[in-house]
Amino acid sequence: xxxxxxxxxxxxxxxxxxxxxxxxxxxxxxxxxxxxxxxxxxxxxxxxxxxxxxxxxxxxxxxxxxxxxxxxxxxxxxxxxxxxxxxxxxxxxxxxxxxxxxxxxxxxxxxxxxxx
Amino acid sequence: xxxxxxxxxxxxxxxxxxxxxxxxxxxxxxxxxxxxxxxxxxxxxxxxxxxxxxxxxxxxxxxxxxxxxxxxxxxxxxxxxxxxxxxxxxxxxxxxxxxxxxxxxxxxxxxx
Numbered sequence: 443x444x445x446x447x448x449x450x451x452x453x454x455x456x457x458x459x460x461x462x463x464x465x466x467x468x469x470x471x472x473x474x475x476x477x478x479x480x481x482x483x484x485x486x487x488x489x490x491x492x493x494x495x496x497x498x499x500x501x502x503x504x505x506x507x508x509x510x511x512x513x514x515x516x517x518x519x520x521x522x523x524x525x526x527x528x529x530x531x532x533x534x535x536x537x538x539x540x541x542x543x544x545x546x547x548x549x550x551x552x553x554x555x556x557x558x
Numbered sequence: 559x560x561x562x563x564x565x566x567x568x569x570x571x572x573x574x575x576x577x578x579x580x581x582x583x584x585x586x587x588x589x590x591x592x593x594x595x596x597x598x599x600x601x602x603x604x605x606x607x608x609x610x611x612x613x614x615x616x617x618x619x620x621x622x623x624x625x626x627x628x629x630x631x632x633x634x635x636x637x638x639x640x641x642x643x644x645x646x647x648x649x650x651x652x653x654x655x656x657x658x659x660x661x662x663x664x665x666x667x668x669x670x
Contacts, residue, residue: 549600
């Protein structure tokens with residue numbers, strides 16, 4: 443238990459569906475992240491939120507839409523995805539941004555997404 | 559963010575000490591070195607962090623030479639459950655722009 447909870451753990455959706463991934467952190471952190479991990483590939487940073495404001499969007503296609511209503515919750519809205527979007531989507535949080543002393547990043551267990 | 563270079567994969571046997579070295583030649587004065595562990599189908603987990611010399615916790619030790627251009631993660635007496643991908647991250651202080659980018663990591667395979 444890392445203090446970061448993701449739901450659902452598994453999701454299968456068609457290319458015309460609209461679904462959402464949810465993340466909740468119970469650590470009182472100020473920054474939250476979405477990462478994507480495809481099979482045998484490095485983690486790819488998708489979005490960064492700091493104090494509920496989006497500060498980074500690593501050129502992610504618009505079919506992925508993040509939402510951060512408060513510092514504890516983060517959503518990833520999905521629509522008209524492609525089969526190549528099938529991957530493990532990981533949510534994470536940290537006290538601040540950066541890799542400085544004490545700023546550990548905590549990951550959730552991930553949501554496995556399959557697009558058919 | 560300083561670029562890091564790690565071996566792609568390593569094999570070792572149960573009970574051995576495993577050392578994984580990470581090169582970060584352009585590390586900046588304010589950069590810290592952090593290592594994460596990722597098991598299959600799970601998110602990465604923090605292992606250890608250091609700035610210089612040696613840091614030890616209940617899981618691992620981190621050795622950093624005086625020039626800080628490399629670091630070595632040392633796992634004592636590994637077991638099968640230590641099979642995972644290990645990531646080395648180098649980055650600046652929390653108040654500066656930082657994306658916390660993970661590289662390819664080192665895939666460690668422990669054999670019986």
